[in-house]
Amino acid sequence: MSVFTRVVGQDRVVDTIRQAVTVPGSMTHAWLFTGPPGSGRSVAARTFAAALQCELTDDPGCGECSACRTVLAGSHPDVKVVDTEQTFIKVGEARELAIEAQARPTMGRWRVILVEDADRFTEQAADALLKALEEPPPRTVWLLCAPSVDDLIVTVRSRCRHVRLGTPPVEAVASLLIDRDGIDPSMAHYAARAAQSHVGIARRLATDEHARNRRREITSMPLQLTGVGAALSAAADLVAEAGEGAEAVSADRAESERKALLEQLGADPSARTQPPAVRSHLKRLDDRLKAESRRQQHDSIDAALTDLSSVYRDALLVATGSEVELVNASEPELVTSLARRFPVDGLLAALETIGLARQRLIANGAPLLVLEAMMIGLILPSAPQGRHTGALG
Secondary structure, eight states: OOGGGGSTTOHHHHHHHHHHHHSTTOOOSEEEEEOSTTSOHHHHHHHHHHHHHOSOSSSOOOSOSHHHHHHHHTOOTTEEEEOOOSSOBOHHHHHHHHHHTTSOOSSSSOEEEEETTGGGBOHHHHHHHHHHHHSOOTTEEEEEEESOGGGSOHHHHTTSEEEEOOOOOHHHHHHHHHHHHOOOHHHHHHHHHHTTTOHHHHHHHHHOHHHHHHHHHHHTGGGGOOSHHHHHHHHHHHHHHHHHHHHHHHHHHHHHHHHHHHHHHTOOTTOSSOOHHHHHHHHHHHHHHHHHHHHHHHHHHHHHHHHHHHHHHHHHHHHTTOOSOOTTTTOHHHHHHHHHHSOHHHHHHHHHHHHHHHHHHHTTOOHHHHHHHHHHHTOOOSSOOOOOOOOOO
């Protein structure tokens, strides 16, 4: 199966990639893939990397050769994938990438440096890449991914060819879940719509009952915000759930990575104390894992805020009689009730309140305080508005 089948609902992007790897003169040394969450920008970049290394030169991207399979599996020696879980990519890491980019390919035709979260480069780190981006070796390709061009400094994005992805259609995501994962069609369509076409989230909703139950808990929150006490409890619930999930993943990783590090250093894992040099390595590992855990907690909260905002968005559509398809069409009573409780400008204000909370979290605001302020801003009006609301489609 061709690697391009992985890029869902992005025909124009696929055409651009195909042209770059097949038409002489279409290739360039640095690319920037942008698009909203779930659009598949990192998938498109990995697909591009596989096509560049494919052993079939007449129709690259076969998906069957050793090069395609190893690139997609993340084990090709000439494809460096940076998929950090940390909040920022610092200048030291950027300099290491710039040095690695100078190496010649060992097996494939290209040396590919793929950065899945290029928006996490600090300004100093981005500056450290400028020379490598502007004058790379002839067989080196940079593939950067970010939500938008504005997430990178202008001197970086000006050196890249921009490929913009849009949100894939719900039908395309549902078809992928049905064909690739064998998901029941009704479940696939529910998951694709509820995930707002985010492929990864849609697959989790379709296959994980806990994820579906948790989403229902989040989307039911707006009607439970009857006062300050309920608002504070809802904020604490979001933070606790995100923290527990991050801690569970972090604990599993910490144990395995600590063991691997001790083996690499030749230290005794069963020893009660370690030499100073070993302890310094262990401290750096602990610091990195803590940073990753904080990032995962923030990502989990952000996903919850996406689900929460979808309910207010749907209520606004119903209140204004719009015929746009609803994200939460499977919960008509919830959406209609919310539309009746808030005036239209109140629903708009609710969406702005959630957006402000997101900005504060990005600025490293304390999650509990940020969410408490947000939930208080979402408290239900004391009485329904009594206006007619549009029918759910």
